[in-house]
Amino acid sequence: xxxxxxxxxxxxxxPGLALWLILCVPITATFASPHALQRWAMLAGFPLLGLAVxxxxxxxxxxxxxxxxxxxxxxxxxxxxxxxxxxxxxxYLAGVxxxxxxxxxxxxxxxxxxxxxxCALVSRSLWPWFTFLTALLxxxxxxxxxxxxxxxxxxxxxxxxxxxxxxxxxxxxxxxxARLRERARIAGDMHDSLGHDLALIAxxxxxxxxxxxxxxxxxxxxxALREAAGTATERLREIIGVLRTDDEDAPGAPSAGSVPALxxxxxxxxxxxxxxxxxxxxxxxxxAMTGHALHRVVQEALTNAAKHAPGxxxxxxxARSADRLEVxxxxxxxxxxxxxxxxxxxSGLVGLDERVRLAGGTLRSxxxxxxxxxxxxxxxxxxxxxxxxxxxAEPTAAERELAQARQRVRRRLRQTVTLPLVALAALLALMGxxxxxxxxxTVLDRTAFQSLRTGMPRAEVESVAPFFALDSxxxxxxxxxxxxxxxxxxxxxxxxxxxxxxxxGGRLVRADVVHRRDVP
Numbered sequence: 001x002x003x004x005x006x007x008x009x010x011x012x013x014x015p016g017l018a019l020w021l022i023l024c025v026p027i028t029a030t031f032a033s034p035h036a037l038q039r040w041a042m043l044a045g046f047p048l049l050g051l052a053v054x055x056x057x058x059x060x061x062x063x064x065x066x067x068x069x070x071x072x073x074x075x076x077x078x079x080x081x082x083x084x085x086x087x088x089x090x091x092y093l094a095g096v097x098x099x100x101x102x103x104x105x106x107x108x109x110x111x112x113x114x115x116x117x118x119c120a121l122v123s124r125s126l127w128p129w130f131t132f133l134t135a136l137l138x139x140x141x142x143x144x145x146x147x148x149x150x151x152x153x154x155x156x157x158x159x160x161x162x163x164x165x166x167x168x169x170x171x172x173x174x175x176x177x178a179r180l181r182e183r184a185r186i187a188g189d190m191h192d193s194l195g196h197d198l199a200l201i202a203x204x205x206x207x208x209x210x211x212x213x214x215x216x217x218x219x220x221x222x223x224a225l226r227e228a229a230g231t232a233t234e235r236l237r238e239i240i241g242v243l244r245t246d247d248e249d250a251p252g253a254p255s256a257g258s259v260p261a262l263x264x265x266x267x268x269x270x271x272x273x274x275x276x277x278x279x280x281x282x283x284x285x286x287x288a289m290t291g292h293a294l295h296r297v298v299q300e301a302l303t304n305a306a307k308h309a310p311g312x313x314x315x316x317x318x319a320r321s322a323d324r325l326e327v328x329x330x331x332x333x334x335x336x337x338x339x340x341x342x343x344x345x346x347s348g349l350v351g352l353d354e355r356v357r358l359a360g361g362t363l364r365s366x367x368x369x370x371x372x373x374x375x376x377x378x379x380x381x382x383x384x385x386x387x388x389x390x391x392x393a394e395p396t397a398a399e400r401e402l403a404q405a406r407q408r409v410r411r412r413l414r415q416t417v418t419l420p421l422v423a424l425a426a427l428l429a430l431m432g433x434x435x436x437x438x439x440x441x442t443v444l445d446r447t448a449f450q451s452l453r454t455g456m457p458r459a460e461v462e463s464v465a466p467f468f469a470l471d472s473x474x475x476x477x478x479x480x481x482x483x484x485x486x487x488x489x490x491x492x493x494x495x496x497x498x499x500x501x502x503x504x505g506g507r508l509v510r511a512d513v514v515h516r517r518d519v520p
Contacts, residue, residue, distance in 0.1 A: 024046055057097065094144055095151065273314045367404075
């Protein structure tokens with residue numbers, strides 16, 4: 001490895017190294033802990049945070065889970081100054097780098113559920129679990145939501161730039177089509193004028209070829225002139241075909257009767273296509289312009305369905321009346337559940353809209369509520385053009401896609417704001433319910449309390465005591481002597497007094513009733 005590549009490698013790793021050093025600062029500042037287990041948890045934080053930094057791009061949720069473990073070792077309530085910064089920054093990066101919200105929500109729900117047995121076993125109370133949930137919400141979920149907002153805003157900006165590029169290409173395509181239409185108009189004029197003149201020349205040459213008053217040499221020359229005129233007519237027809245626009249129908253253009261052939265070829269290629277006809281069966285055949293527009297609508301819609309939703313079922317519906325023909329081609333959502341790319345680089349629908357407009361009809365296209373895509377054309381059954389919708393009344397495809405992108409971002413932003421509010425409301429409601437029912441879980445039976453004697457092993461005492469204890473003693477209760485560990489149980493669910501059981505050296509040293517005291 002040369003010096004330049006080595007320098008580039010180090011420059012690529014500097015952001016990760018800087019992030020690791022920043023995350024290690026709170027651990028260094030709070031390293032002095034009186035408990036050996038907590039000191040080991042903080043010491044293990046240095047390599048664990050390094051691993052989290054390495055995984056932050058490829059597995060962002062795993063990077064968030066790594067500092068959760070030593071943080072719970074330090075405090076079962078997850079509220080630790082040593083790892084709060086790591087949880088917040090890694091949660092924010094996870095929000096930026098995760099495309100879907102469901103895995104993160106399942107992860108948060110799993111962490112919250114794991115806190116229930118942890119708080120119950122360590123603290124013998126469920127009140128610390130509410131502190132755990134609050135810390136999880138503020139330290140991890142809220143930064144994750146900020147990262148989601150950053151990601152959605154960036155997606156909107158990228159979509160805007162892509163749509164701006166597409167609109168620019170569409171404008172160039174419109175200008176190119178205008179030039180091609182002018183070439184087609186010139187081609188039509190050439191065909192009408194020159195073709196007529198060449199036909200007259202060929203007719204007169206044929207008359208001279210059959211004139212018996214001329215000698216054989218002149219009749220041969222007239223025959224050669226007739227053949228040259230016919231050859232010129234064929235060449236003119238070829239030139240007209242070259243000058244036509246891509247959406248101009250050449251001689252012998254397909255009609256409405258060619259739609260079954262299109263569907264047949266699509267089925268032979270593996271597409272699932274169904275055809276439904278409705279309306280008046282006695283309706284006359286559509287004009288040539290309408291028939292060709294119908295052919296182009298079905299052809300373009302089937303092509304788009306095969307390109308953007310492979311494997312999806314496609315339905316073709318043709319409804320006829322005395323004065324109008326309506327065709328709808330709709331495809332279902334892709335079988336893999338993925339949505340098609342909202343920004344397409346082709347101009348097929350733009351050209352199709354022009355073809356339908358020239359036939360006197362209107363065209364609508366867009367996504368369906370079921371996640372598919374539908375193209376609908378309304379065409380006249382008479383030679384008179386149908387009333388046209390002003391171009392300004394219908395937004396362009398790029399404008400519709402930009403509006404849809406804005407709606408998606410607004411919906412996600414509403415979810416981003418609503419989620420923490422709903423979580424906070426649910427947390428407050430759960431705390432209220434727990435405050436009503438939890439006192440009954442901490443009541444020690446009077447008979448069991450009277451059977452306790454000093455010197456009993458702690459395990460024997462805890463076998464007759466409730467699993468859950470009071471979160472704190474009554475107000476005004478003095479602190480126990482040094483080296484004693486006291487647990488408090490309720491006397492009655494409505495009483496403010498409490499049973500005090502103090503242990504030292506693994507044995508019961510005091511069993512008393514303490515009362516609430518008014519502290520000045």
